[in-house]
Every structure is written in structure tokens, then in C-alpha cells.
Amino acid sequence: MDLRALLTTHLKLRHLVIVLAIAEQGSLVRAAEELYLTQPALSRALREAEHAVGTSLFERTGRRMVPTPAGQVCLEHAKAIVGHVGTLRRRVDELTDPEAGVVRVGAHVTGANLLIPRAVARFTADRPRVEVLLREAPPEALIQELGSGDLDLLVGRVTDHPSTSRLRLVPLYREEFRVVAARSHPVHALAEASLKDLVGYPWVVPLAHTPLRDELEENFRSAGLTPPAQRVESGTPATLRTLVAEAGFLALMPESMAVAEPGLQMLDLHLAGLAQQVGILLHSDRPLAPNAELLAGKLREVGDEIRRELLVTVPAAVPPHDAAL
Template identity: 35%
Template sequence: MVPSLTSITSRLRFRQLTLLVALDEAGSLHRAADRLGMTQPGLTKALREIESTFGMALFERSPKGVLANELGRCIIRYARVIASDLGHLREEIDGVLRGSGGRVAVGTITGALHSVLIGALAQLRETQPALSIEVREGISSELLNQLNEGRLDLAICRTTVAKQADQFDYEALQDESVAVAVGPRHALAKARRVTLAQLASCRWILYPGNMPLRTLLEREFREAGLGLPPYPIETASSLATMLMLKQDPTLVALMAEGTMAFCEEHRIARRLPLAIRSRHEAYGIVTRRGARLSPAASLLVQCLRDAANPGGGLGLVHT
């Protein structure tokens, strides 16, 4: 039987939420007790009190430690969100008392990092120089998980990879074009015309199979009547892709436009004269559905809108 909201709010304490998160991260009662400065028997008793509040076990015990079950993972996710919101509360209070400051954590896919985030952060720092900013780079699925767990205030990514996209609010920022890149010493680096058929026998650096850029490239080869090049190097890391292109003169890679521009500016890679016909889906600002952003995060959202679309922002779209 699911406990009533009154029962949960009257019995559950913030300290217990911290305990659940620590236990999940540590994976054992002993390590979690050390982290929290408690004895193991004391932690065991506290966990039983929490489980009695919900009327069921939250962790599976084994000789190797403890592992959150499905209900436990659900409660721990909300525990992290509550802890994050409390952190925002403290930062907002501090900012009010000092007249400035605060903290914001933002996640981004690589293409948006070059295209909009760097400019937005520069604008944000001009208006809020005392602001602390955390930037995490990753693929969309990773960023959505961190956002859902309360580790990020907002993310710049895509929600189409989410299992439950309705958990998020999404505001479109930019369409993203792509380019085909090679290292400066590649045989085709200075070619005036290149066909996809010429590249079919090359060694490619590909994104993993679940990522939009990989799907786009597969579609491009399929529509050209070509098979995907064999024996690829697979990585989601833009930095690894850049380093490999510069080092190995035989490799080819598909890049987001922002990353390609960065590589050209710093002579890391060259753009091939080959148009990719398939359209890459847009990315945007993603927040937890219904979440109230801190003043610092709200300022960053406006700076992102300005960086992506100087003529004005786009409306909020629920996906």
C-alpha cells in the first residue's frame, strides 16, 4: 500500500534523503557510514526507519553490498532533485544577501558548446561576474539523466533520445548542420569535388549506434546505395575525433557545424566539399518538466536565446 503524502511529509527528514543518496553512491553500508560520519549499526537503523516510512525495502542486500531496487531508484532520484533545489535555495539566499552571485550547472552536447554556449557564458559573466558556473559536456542521453537526477539546472541537447520525453520541457534553439571532415594531410583534403562513393572505402570515425549523427550518416549512405564503411572507430568524444583526424591522414569523420568551424579555425581538420542532404535534428534548452529555475539559470537561458537567435527568443515547447 502506498503511504499517504501526509505520512511521508511528517516522517521523512532531509537528513534521511542525504543518507539514501550516500548509500546509493557508496554501494555499501560500511562506506556510506564512513562518508556520513555514522556507525554502521546507526546507518542500518536509519535505513530501516526510512523503509518503514514507505512500507517496503528500498535496497537489495548481498555480500557485495547494497543496490537500490526499482522503488529505491525512484526515491533516490527525487532525493537528488530535492537536494539540488535546496542548494539553489541557499545560493539564492546568498545572492540576495550579497546583491549578486549564485551558481548554475549546465550540460551541453559538443555542437552547442561551440555554437551557442561559449558566447552565452561570456554574456552571462559580463552581467554576473560573481556567478559560479559548472559546465558538463556529454551526449544527450547522459545529460538528460543528469538533469533528471538534479545534477544539472539545464541542458542544451535533444530530447528525442529520452525514454520518457514528457519528463522535460524543451525550447528549440538551433537547427544543426553537419560537415564531413578529414585531417590536414588526408589525400582528399584539398580536393575540389568529393563524392560519398569515394569515401565508402575510407576508414571512418563514427558515433555510437544510438546517436543521431550515426543515424544520419547511415541514412546518407543507404540513400546513396552504399554500405556503411566497415571497421570503423566508434567514439562519442569530439576531442578524440579531432586528435585522431590530426594524427591519422586516412580517417574521415562526420562533424557538427560548430565543431567543424572550430577545427578549421585551429587547423585541426579540413572540410570536404560534400553536402550532406539528410537533415540533422535541432537541439534546444532542456529543463525538468515544471522545474522552477534559479535566477542564475534563468539568466543563462536568456543568454542562450540571445546567442542562438539575436533577433528574439523562441517559445517554450513541451515534448
């Protein structure tokens, strides 16, 4: 790295913040309002940023400011740099007062029922003055927020995917998604339920365009069946739980969640491709602040316990045909 060349660069941190604000707000007017700047001052700062980079970063399309290809590249690096600066400030602050601060955790449905609550409870016992902010959203949104520094870490499904290629993945335990129904549901009277027996019932299905939804539908197609016609699409655990327990729906649920639900019962049916690794997803080159590191340690601790619980409670969790996934 040529440090002397960097001393003479005209690109400043404020320029990166301005570029991020314009991209987020989609217009100079709204970005100026967001940053408490006048529009002429913001326009001048954008021209400075473009001069420092050497090319145009935005083009006006109708009423919106749209990043150019160079602007997209600039945005990728701006998010990482601003995220690093935010983490730097928090790490220094926590050196002064380890008992203060905020840890921001992103969670998808996976792991949100047992892993995160147990880990957070242990963390807050050690750090009672540290605030923990939990954010539940689709994986794509959470990964973007991790990259921009809005989140410290993610908890969810650990899988090889282009969206996670730049992240550091820490697997904690492996479990299977199982079909669940209310204990009073008629499917439990079947000697050996198959997908053919289940396709006519209403289902709560995972969100469209997610690996879990694709894998569920592939199971039906492999059995020569059309996926259930009567279905509700939901990624919210509370909605899923109520529809299954009270309205006769079938659904997929992680084993660790299913065994903890007294009103629900798993079917003795294992579907191909529905095992998962649950773990922590981290920014590949951004160190965690001390409190975030402590929470990550609690997640590892609880993850080990859940893994042992699954081995005892559901010994046949991963059938042979799924072992290589």
C-alpha cells in the first residue's frame, strides 16, 4: 500500500458518506435533508467526490439519481469503509467503558427461536448495560446491512451461496426441517404419511425464491406431485405457529423449534435436501467490537448445547440420503 499517495488523495470520508446518502435516498433533495446540508453544498461535495474518483458517479433518470457503473463500485467500497469507521469508534469507546454500547444482530427465522434468546440472556447477564438490537428480515437484506456496518453479525442458515461468498461463516449445529402439524391433526393417524397424503391439506410455505421453498417444491415434483394449491407464504414464526396450531395447516419447521412447541408434533417423514447448518455470519475482514465478540462467544456456547440436545431428542435428525448436503 502506497501510504504517501493516500496522503494526497482528494477523496475524503465525507465524500463517501454523501455518495451513500444519495444512493439511499435517490435524490439530491432528500439526501441533503437527511444530512442536514443545503442542496448546493451537497451538489458541490458530489462534484468533489467525482473529481477525486475521476468519473461521474450518478446519472439523473427522471427524478432519481441512479449510480453509474463507477458509482456502483464506489458504493461497494464506501459501505465497507464507513462500516469499518463505525466499528473503530465503537471498539475505542468500549475500551473506555466495556459495560456500555450496543450490539446489533440480524436474524432470519433459522435460529431465532432458541439460539438467539438463550445467547442474549447469557450475554445480558454479563453486560446488563449493553443494549442488544435484534433485526429480523430476509437474508438478502441482512447481508447488505452487515456489509454496510449496520449490523455486527448475523445468525441464520450457513450455506454456500454467491450472497455469502464474501462473509466468514461459523457453523454451530446441523438440523433438519421437519413437517409439523397440530397434535390433533388427522395426518397423525396415518401409519406412514407420504407427500401424496399431505398435498391436499393447506400449507404455510417458506418465502418465494428462497432455497428452502425451492427444496420443498422439488420434493413434491420428485414425487410426481404439484406443490400444494392451498398455501400461505410466510417467514414469520408467530404467524406460522398460529396457523399450524389453530387452523389445520401443515408447515416446515426446524427441529429445535418443533420440539419446543408443545401444541405441535413432527410427522415421521424426512424430506430430501432440507437439512441445514445454523451458524454465525460475519464480515470477512472487519473485527468485532468487544461486546459483539462476547455475544458471538455466547452463540457458540449455546450452539454446542443445542447440537447435543438434538442428538438426544431427535437421534434420526439427518437421514442417510441427506448426509452429504
